[in-house]
Amino acid sequence: MKKLHIPSMVKNNQKIQKRRNQILEASIQPFKQKGFHRTTTREIAENAGMSFGAIYEYVESKEDILYLFFESLYDQLNTILKSRVSDQFKGHDRIRSFVKEYFHVINEIWDETSIMYSESRSLPKPYLEYVLSKENDFVQYVMSIFSKALKEEKISLSEDDIYLLTHNIIVQGHMWAFRGWALRKRYTLEKYIDIQSKTIIGSILALTE
Amino acid sequence: MKKLHIPSMVKNNQKIQKRRNQILEASIQPFKQKGFHRTTTREIAENAGMSFGAIYEYVESKEDILYLFFESLYDQLNTILKSRVSDQFKGHDRIRSFVKEYFHVINEIWDETSIMYSESRSLPKPYLEYVLSKENDFVQYVMSIFSKALKEEKISLSEDDIYLLTHNIIVQGHMWAFRGWALRKRYTLEKYIDIQSKTIIGSILALTE
Amino acid sequence: MKKLHIPSMVKNNQKIQKRRNQILEASIQPFKQKGFHRTTTREIAENAGMSFGAIYEYVESKEDILYLFFESLYDQLNTILKSRVSDQFKGHDRIRSFVKEYFHVINEIWDETSIMYSESRSLPKPYLEYVLSKENDFVQYVMSIFSKALKEEKISLSEDDIYLLTHNIIVQGHMWAFRGWALRKRYTLEKYIDIQSKTIIGSILALTE
C-alpha cells in the first residue's frame, strides 16, 4: 500500500519535508504525555517553533499529523532496521542478531512506539487501513527473516507456529516500550535482549519435535 | 493500594453500585469504537438509559468514568481468575492451567482489554498511579503462581527471569485482544492457548541450565 | 415543498419555537447592518439574550439560522397577507386592494426583505431550493389573484403577460424595501402605493387590445 498523499499549500518539496519533520518532532512529547486529543495544534506549533497558521500550510487537519506520525514511525523502523540487519549470521544467530537490532531500534523510538499503541484508534478510517497494512508488511518482513533462520537450522515448523512466534517477537519489542515503566527498572536493554532471545529460541525448540 | 474514593451525590450505596455499573456498561461500546475522548457524556447517558444530568450524581467528571472502568476491569480480572484458577494442578500443568484460564478471561473482556491499552494515557495522574499499582499487583499475583509452579518442577530461575516471563505471559494474554485483528483470522482461542503454552514452557526450559 | 426539518437538541416544541424566534429577531439587525457573514454567532446570542452555547441547542449551524430566517419571512408574508387580503373587491379594485396590502406587509418586514435580497446566495444548496420553491409558490399565489381580477374585468391576457406583470408587482413591493434609501425620501408608503397601483393598471391596459 502506497503512502497516502497529504496535500500541502506549499510547493517546495524539500521545505515540506523539513517542516513536517519539525511538526512531528514537536508532537512526540505532548502526544506521549497527554495523548493526541489533549494536545492542541497551538501547542504543537509552539513546540515546533512556528506559528500555528503555518501548520496548516503543511497539513490539512490535526489527524493528518497523526497519520504522518505513523508513517514516519514505520519509515524509521524499516529504514533503520534494513540498514542494520546483516546477512552474515545464520540460524539461531540470525534470530539473535535480528532481535538485538530490532529491540535497539525500538529503544531508540521508544516514545513513538508507546504512542502507536495508544493512538491508533484516533486515526481516521482510511489512515488506519494504511497503518494496518504497514504493520502487516512488517510482520511479513520479520517472518521472512525468521523462516530463513529456521531453514538454516533445518527446523520445520507449521506456518501457524511461525506466524505466532513472529508476532511474539514483534510484541516483545513493543513491550520494551509500553511496559517500560516496569521493565526499565530491572533490566538494561542488553539484559532484556539477552533474556528474550533465550525465550524465543526456547519457544522454537518447544514447538519442534 | 486501596481503591480511590469517587464521591457521589447519592447516599444509597446500592443504588450507586447499580448506576455506576449501568454507566460502565454503556461506556464500553463507544470507548471501544471511538475512544474515550470522542465519546460524549450525553452518549454514555443515553446508552445507560439515564438523563445526562444523572451521570453527575454518581460521578464527578468524565475521567471518573474512565477510572471506574479500569477499576472494574481489574476487579473482574481478579475476581473471575481467582474463582477459576484451581490449585489441583502442579508444575507445568499449573502454568498451562493458569494460562488457559487467564486467556479465557481476556477473551471475555476483550473489548475492555483493548480499551485499557488505548486509554491509559487519558487517565489523570493520580488515577493512573492507582492503575499501575493494580497492574503491579496483578504481576505479583501471576508471578506467585508461576514461582510455585517452578518450585514444583524444582526449577530454579533468577528473579529477573521469572519476572520477565511473567510479563511475557501477561502481555501474550493482552495480545490476544490488541492484536486480535491479525490473530483471530488464524487461530481459535484454544489453538492460541495451545501454542502459547508451549512457547512459555519452552521459554522456561531455555532459561534453565 | 415542505419545510425542512432543522434538528434541535431540545425536546419541548414550544420552547424551540420561542427560542428560535428570539434568535431570529436577534439576527435581523446585524444581518441588515453587516450581512450574514460579518455577523458572529456570539453577537446573535448576545442580542438574543442567551449564551452562545444555547444557540446550538436550537440550531445546528449558523446557516440554519439563515434558513429559519427565510422560512419565517415567507411564513409571515403568507400569513399576514392571507389574513388581510379580502375577497370583497373585484376587478381592478381587487388588484389595488392586493397591492395595498402587499406593500403594507413589505413595509412591515422591510428589513427582512432587504436581507432576503443580499443573503440568498449565502444559503446552502438544499436550503436555497426550498426558498426558491417558496418564492415560486408566492408567484403562483399572486398570479392567481391577478388572474381572477382580470377575469372579473373580462380582460384576457396571455399567460406570458400575466406572469411578467405578476413579477413586476412582486418586485415593486421588494423595491420599496431595497430601494428604500431613495424612495422613502420622496414618498410615503401611501403615495408609493398610489402611484404604483396606477402604473400596474396602466400596464394591464397597455397589454390589452
Next chain:
Amino acid sequence: MKKLHIPSMVKNNQKIQKRRNQILEASIQPFKQKGFHRTTTREIAENAGMSFGAIYEYVESKEDILYLFFESLYDQLNTILKSRVSDQFKGHDRIRSFVKEYFHVINEIWDETSIMYSESRSLPKPYLEYVLSKENDFVQYVMSIFSKALKEEKISLSEDDIYLLTHNIIVQGHMWAFRGWALRKRYTLEKYIDIQSKTIIGSILALTE
C-alpha cells in the same frame, strides 16, 4: 462624486489598469457563485494568473476589490450605454429605444448585476456612499432621457411620477438579472424587452390625465 482613490504600490498607471482588470475579471465568477465572503484572495489571484502576493501591490484590501468591481460596473454601464443610446428617436420611441439598449447591457453584464444586489452590503461605508452616488447619477441620467421623451410627447407628469417611473425602468432591467432564474425560462431578452416596453408606456399613460 469622484472616484475614490485606491492606492497602489506600483507606479506605472497602465500596469495598474491592466492588473486591476485582471483581478476584476477573475473575481466575477467566484463572486457570482459563492459570494464575496466565501471567495478567497488566493482564489482570485489564481484565477487572475498572478501570485496572491501580487494582488496587494494593486489593492490594499479585499474590500478594495469589491469597490473596484462596483466602480467598473458603473463605468461599463455608462460607457456602453452612452455609446449606444442614440438621439435619433423621439417621444415614446426614445423610451423604447433606451429600454432596449439598457436591457441589452444588463444582459451582457448579467453576472455583475446580480452580484451588485447581493454584495452591496459587503462594501465598507465610504465605498457604499460612492456606489449610492453612482446609482443616483444613473437615476438622474435615465430620468433626463425619460423627461426629454415626455416633453417630446407633450406629456407633463409630476416630478414624483417621473422619478418613480425611472426607478421602475431601472429595476426592471436589474430584474432580468436577479430574477433570471424564473424569467429566462419563459422569455427571450427580446420578448422581455417587448413586454416591459409596453408596461412602461402603459404606466406613463395611466399617470397622465
Next chain:
DNA sequence: GATGAATGAGCCTTCATTCAT
C-alpha cells in the same frame, strides 16, 4: 515588481459541567 511562506486574529462549534425545576 513578483513570489509565496508565514502570521495570528477571529470564527464556528463542541461538549463537560452546572443548576433551576
Next chain:
DNA sequence: CATGAATGAAGGCTCATTCAT
C-alpha cells in the same frame, strides 16, 4: 433523586495580510 436546558471555556481551522527573498 432525576431531568435537561443553559453555560462558556476551549479548540480546530480559515484566510486576509505582511514581508523576506
